[in-house]
Amino acid sequence: MSRLRARTWLFAGSIVCAFLLQLMPLPPLLEPLKPYWIGLVLVYWAIETPERVGLGFAFLLGVSADLLVGELLGEQALRLLVIAFIVLRFRARLRFFPVWQQALAVLALLLNDRIVMLMARGFSGEPMPPSSFWLAPLTGMLAWPFVFLLFDDLRARLRAHE
């Protein structure tokens, strides 16, 4: 029972952390490099615990992210839905990739996410963003191994406590 509770805490904590990291300012020069933390955390939980993370969860997560940081309600819901769908569809294969291959898959996911974002913003009439817009997926890829190893380690510790 307490194990389940501890896992739920870890799950909720990771999502709160992702929101806070997303909101945290960086020095202006590094600002475009900020990875899409919410997306990364969603990818992790979709790979590891698909029984918890479905499309409905991704949708709700996206709506709450929009409430917090967004400009248009539903934009991040759409982006996270696409991410969750692709990850869940290829989950069986992604799980057994070595970390560097996973990181490449995450890069592809995040680039796709940028395209979805561009479409959503294009339709709502916003101008093209500058070329540094495309840098964030790269840092997302670099951040993925750390996210993955950190959460794997935390979950292994939780398991060892039992």
Next chain:
Amino acid sequence: MPLARTDNATTLFAEGAVSTLRLIVYLACAIGLMVLDHRGNYLESLRRTGGVLIEPVYRLAALPANLARATRTAVATQDQLASENRALREQLLFAQARLNRLDALVAQNARLKGLLDAQKNLGLTVQFARLINVDLDPFRHRIVLDVGASQGIDVGQPVIDAQGVMGQIVEVLPNSSIAMLITDATHAIPVVIERTGLRTIAYGSGAIDELQLPTIPISADVKVGDRLLTSGLGGRFPAGFPVGEVRQVGQDKSGMFIAAVAQPAAALDRSSEVLLLRDQPQPYGPPAPQDEVGPPSDLAGPAPAAAPGTPTP
């Protein structure tokens, strides 16, 4: 085959837990939300209602940056502090000197205005606000301020710092507010070139240190180094605040206009304290009906059916 699994959820190429149908339903929901919000701007009112939940998150997310700044101040050497102190003292001295000169000008202005019997008063009331150090989106230039509806903040109030105009309030939460900077790609501000008095519009470029002036007539006189002030047209920003300085002058693609690039005067990415202007320079909508002038109507007596233009006794 006793070993064969009946559920196909674990095979490598299975559809797994997600079906395309559910994806389509959820995607439709998301797109529906976006369209609704684009039409009706429900997000702002939702955010205002949820302000009690959202504001603490903003403050929490701003904590590490505040902490970092506090640490920097704490570990700054005596030397650095002393030199900063000296620089600030010099600035204060300059500002004081300018103010003194300004006082004389204000007095002179008041006298002249008294002569002209001018009605308009340029007195501005300002409100101090601090930035909450969060970053909503690196590609949209928004800042979060620590004052909101309960401090009397309204949508549309101009935000300035010591050097110039920063932007305007676009969203108000109960105890914080969100301002759009003048460099946001969807922002435009009416300006006037100080040297020549030419009116034009400065558009945000999406880069924090750049404003675009793409529609200056080809015959106009614009030079690098010209200062831009708010023109006060449009009624949102009061006239006469510095906006920026022209950094580069060239032709636009069609060759019909001069396209200039300006650098914002305000420290858009560095200011952590800002001022909010209280008085809207002009109220929105039509002006209030004017008071009747002339003698009271009961003194006028029964109006003679005089032809228009005849002087009344």
